[in-house]
Amino acid sequence: MEYDISDGVDKEMTLFSDVVSIPIADIGPLSPKQFLGDVDLGSTLSGLFKVDDEGYFVVEKEETIYSNPVLLLHMGAADPTQPLDVGIDDFTGYPGVAAEGPAWLGFMPALQEFSLYVVNPLTEGMAVSGKLTLLSASEVFNKVPISAASDHFELFSEAFNGPSIIDVCSTENMVLHLPASFLEKDPLGGWSSIAMGYRYKAQLAFGKDLPMQIPIPVNDLDLPLGQFRVKDVLLSTDVVSEIPVTLVLESVDVMVKEDDGEGNVKTVVCDDVSVTPGLSIASGCSGAPVVSPLAIRIKAQEGTIPDIAGLQLNLSVKAPTGEGDKRLNMNQTIRFNKLRVTVSGGITVQGL
Amino acid sequence: MKKLAISFLAFAIGISAWSQTLENPAATASLENGFVRIGEFNSTSRNNVGASAIYYPKGDKIVTGLHSSVSAEEFLGNLKPVNSKYNQIDYKLVSYGWKGSRGFHSLEVGARVNYGLSVPKEIFRILKTGTSQSPYDLSSLRAFGNVYGELAYGYALPLSDKFSIGGRVKLLVGLNSVDIVTRRFNLITTEEQYRLDLDADIDLTNRNKKIGTDDEGYLDYTSFSGKGKLGAPTGGGFAVDLGLVWKPFDGLSLSASALDLGGILWYYGNAGTSAGSYTFEGMKDLSADELDEEHLTARLKATGEEVLSVIKPKSVDGRFKAKGLPLTAQVVASYMLPFWERLSLDASGRYTGYSYCAPYWEARGGLSLDFPGLVYLGLSAGSGAYGFIYGVQGSVDFLSFRLYASYENGIGGTIPYEGTPLKANNKTLLIGLVYLIK
Numbered sequence: 123m124e125y126d127i128s129d130g131v132d133k134e135m136t137l138f139s140d141v142v143s144i145p146i147a148d149i150g151p152l153s154p155k156q157f158l159g160d161v162d163l164g165s166t167l168s169g170l171f172k173v174d175d176e177g178y179f180v181v182e183k184e185e186t187i188y189s190n191p192v193l194l195l196h197m198g199a200a201d202p203t204q205p206l207d208v209g210i211d212d213f214t215g216y217p218g219v220a221a222e223g224p225a226w227l228g229f230m231p232a233l234q235e236f237s238l239y240v241v242n243p244l245t246e247g248m249a250v251s252g253k254l255t256l257l258s259a260s261e262v263f264n265k266v267p268i269s270a271a272s273d274h275f276e277l278f279s280e281a282f283n284g285p286s287i288i289d290v291c292s293t294e295n296m297v298l299h300l301p302a303s304f305l306e307k308d309p310l311g312g313w314s315s316i317a318m319g320y321r322y323k324a325q326l327a328f329g330k331d332l333p334m335q336i337p338i339p340v341n342d343l344d345l346p347l348g349q350f351r352v353k354d355v356l357l358s359t360d361v362v363s364e365i366p367v368t369l370v371l372e373s374v375d376v377m378v379k380e381d382d383g384e385g386n387v388k389t390v391v392c393d394d395v396s397v398t399p400g401l402s403i404a405s406g407c408s409g410a411p412v413v414s415p416l417a418i419r420i421k422a423q424e425g426t427i428p429d430i431a432g433l434q435l436n437l438s439v440k441a442p443t444g445e446g447d448k449r450l451n452m453n454q455t456i457r458f459n460k461l462r463v464t465v466s467g468g469i470t471v472q473g474l
Numbered sequence: 475m476k477k478l479a480i481s482f483l484a485f486a487i488g489i490s491a492w493s494q495t496l497e498n499p500a501a502t503a504s505l506e507n508g509f510v511r512i513g514e515f516n517s518t519s520r521n522n523v524g525a526s527a528i529y530y531p532k533g534d535k536i537v538t539g540l541h542s543s544v545s546a547e548e549f550l551g552n553l554k555p556v557n558s559k560y561n562q563i564d565y566k567l568v569s570y571g572w573k574g575s576r577g578f579h580s581l582e583v584g585a586r587v588n589y590g591l592s593v594p595k596e597i598f599r600i601l602k603t604g605t606s607q608s609p610y611d612l613s614s615l616r617a618f619g620n621v622y623g624e625l626a627y628g629y630a631l632p633l634s635d636k637f638s639i640g641g642r643v644k645l646l647v648g649l650n651s652v653d654i655v656t657r658r659f660n661l662i663t664t665e666e667q668y669r670l671d672l673d674a675d676i677d678l679t680n681r682n683k684k685i686g687t688d689d690e691g692y693l694d695y696t697s698f699s700g701k702g703k704l705g706a707p708t709g710g711g712f713a714v715d716l717g718l719v720w721k722p723f724d725g726l727s728l729s730a731s732a733l734d735l736g737g738i739l740w741y742y743g744n745a746g747t748s749a750g751s752y753t754f755e756g757m758k759d760l761s762a763d764e765l766d767e768e769h770l771t772a773r774l775k776a777t778g779e780e781v782l783s784v785i786k787p788k789s790v791d792g793r794f795k796a797k798g799l800p801l802t803a804q805v806v807a808s809y810m811l812p813f814w815e816r817l818s819l820d821a822s823g824r825y826t827g828y829s830y831c832a833p834y835w836e837a838r839g840g841l842s843l844d845f846p847g848l849v850y851l852g853l854s855a856g857s858g859a860y861g862f863i864y865g866v867q868g869s870v871d872f873l874s875f876r877l878y879a880s881y882e883n884g885i886g887g888t889i890p891y892e893g894t895p896l897k898a899n900n901k902t903l904l905i906g907l908v909y910l911i912k
Contacts, residue, residue: 124531125525125526125529125536125887125889125890125896126536126889126890126891127529127536127889127890127892128890130536131529131536131537132535132536132537132538132541133538134537134541134542135540136541136542137540137601137602137604138600138601138603138605139546139602139603139604140603140606141603141604141605141606142604142605142606143604143605143606143663143664143665144668145665145666145667145668145754145756146756147756147760148755148758148759148760149760149761149762149765150759150760150761150762152761152762358665460666460756461756462665462666462756464665465604468542468604470542474601
């Protein structure tokens with residue numbers, strides 16, 4: 123009897139056999155800290171630069187040109203009751219060396235700040251004369267007054283845009299003009315020091331393509347897709363990025379669990395499943411995000427997509443394009459808006 | 475005269491089966507003697523798609539239409555735009571008919587149960603093919619059930635030897651009713667958005683139980699109050715049956731009737747309305763911290779609750795609703811063959827209109843053989859909304875009792891051992907017993 127259902131009905135059903143699209147989520151905002159924290163590159167980079175209070179990726183260098191306790195200066199003065207001029211040896215410093223390490227990896231200075239400072243612990247002002255040479259420009263100081271109790275008096279300060287690193291700075295004929303009886307004017311009785319130094323800070327941008335791909339493992343995914351006998355899945359999203367780097371997902375390997383026949387389960391790359399290669403997320407900048415439509419197709423060449431144990435993403439980080447502020451900041455965000463999935467060919471279930 | 479009267483009676487009865495005689499309120503005009511109908515059971519089962527639209531033999535197994543081996547064209551091609559099932563049971567407890575000075579009177583007490591379900595094809599289309607053919611109109615989704623009693627008085631009057639009219643007024647007493655009706659149920663599915671627009675009512679008479687409500691005002695089907703005793707009726711109504719019989723010349727009888735012109739005004743003490751729109755564009759602002767199973771499950775659950783808040787019916791005050799009865803119109807022609815008055819050639823047409831699905835119609839022709847006081851047998855066949863249909867009617871007299879029955883069905887087979895029709899089908903079974911007063 124053709125329609126005899128007394129032995130039951132096969133309840134296997136393939137739903138949505140043409141196509142079904144499902145909106146999933148808007149994910150974000152995500153920050154570089156969350157990205158970098160899960161990959162080895164984060165620990166490597168943390169030794170090369172740091173994050174300032176505003177969230178910018180920075181390198182900093184501070185170097186002391188001159189430092190001498192007041193007591194020693196008093197003991198060397200011919201007549202401590204008279205004003206004293208103290209000469210400082212000519213100095214050459216290399217502030218840009220701090221930026222050279224990250225530059226090798228592609229992190230170039232976008233904004234550099236250099237300042238020459240003086241520390242005057244006395245209760246009375248003093249003065250400084252001399253010459254500072256920075257890059258190709260010189261600055262001459264002629265008895266510039268330094269106010270009393272100055273912790274870090276900026277004798278000179280300037281900011282420079284652009285990737286050219288300030289590699290050398292030098293001082294010549296620097297003289298400290300101290301007041302008479304300066305020892306009595308030291309609140310610590312001679313134990314504080316008069317000093318001169320410089321500070322260098324560079325806010326970084328990504329200036330050139332990272333030389334190698336970054337492998338990003340996505341472990342413990344455990345997506346049980348095998349039972350649904352799905353063949354073709356398209357993940358689409360609009361990536362909204364403020365991060366001033368270009369990200370390229372060069373390839374994605376689908377990892378599956380395989381039994382070697384002796385009871386040992388290992389995770390291997392599944393050759394039967396292909397994922398769209400060469401997906402690119404355009405660079406943006408703070409306050410001016412850029413939208414990149416992204417479509418990732420996961421397709422089984424033969425059969426259906428198996429249970430996915432994890433993914434291996436191979437990411438390339440490339441220099442940003444376009445205009446705008448390219449400084450990297452931990453507060454910059456990336457969002458995955460309108461994440462949706464389109465399944466073609468149906469989803470097989472055992473009954474509704 | 476007596477011979478004429480007996481012949482006339484035989485002729486009258488020979489118009490059609492006894493059940494049809496009593497159905498047309500004008501047909502009793504020609505009866506000379508009264509009757510007491512001790513009981514009549516009439517069951518109608520009507521479905522516009524059969525089980526073969528759902529189940530498909532493939533090799534050595536039976537699969538559903540959603541199986542991958544069944545193409546979308548085949549599965550959806552076997553369904554109707556609105557797939558309906560309707561069942562009705564009429565039970566006439568007692569009827570009494572008596573001849574008056576001019577016409578024929580009748581009194582009847584009975585009860586009816588009817589229930590139905592209609593499901594739009596779009597639901598199956600979504601399940602089978604997916605969401606590419608948005609938007610979807612699912613507003614023909616409906617389910618209902620009613621139980622009501624009837625108290626009827628009929629009068630048939632012969633205006634002449636050739637023409638009779640009749641009518642029946644019915645007082646309807648509503649006992650229980652449930653009705654789920656969707657006035658608007660639109661579903662829009664795109665890659666980026668699912669949108670649901672719903673305006674639906676659920677009504678249930680509270681004759682026995684009162685459904686509770688939860689803290690947010692939604693109907694709570696797990697909470698009931700009431701002692702379960704039989705309560706007062708929850709509806710009242712009125713209906714009219716009209717009929718006429720015309721015999722233009724000897725041997726030919728034409729009759730027409732319109733039945734169940736009317737309805738019931740129900741009071742639904744349990745009433746809820748689901749109305750609103752919900753748009754799902756994915757889970758919003760899913761942060762990195764929420765990308766784990768626990769948080770995702772919680773977000774999905776919250777989304778589900780938002781959808782339910784639109785779908786779940788919100789309790790409203792009890793309300794009155796008027797529901798029309800399925801209206802039936804019927805015409806019958808019967809021609810007594812001149813060479814043998816026992817044998818008649820019959821033709822009939824029937825139309826039933828429903829408020830929730832496509833109407834039912836049929837047209838049949840047949841033969842009937844009548845030996846008054848002994849036996850009557852009628853055979854008919856024809857076509858209708860659900861294809862070929864055939865019927866067998868008969869009655870047998872013993873002493874003063876008449877036992878009558880009829881069976882009508884389509885063809886197409888049934889599920890073995892279960893009897894569910896494989897094709898669209900209209901099946902009726904009628905059996906009754908009447909005492910003829912002589």
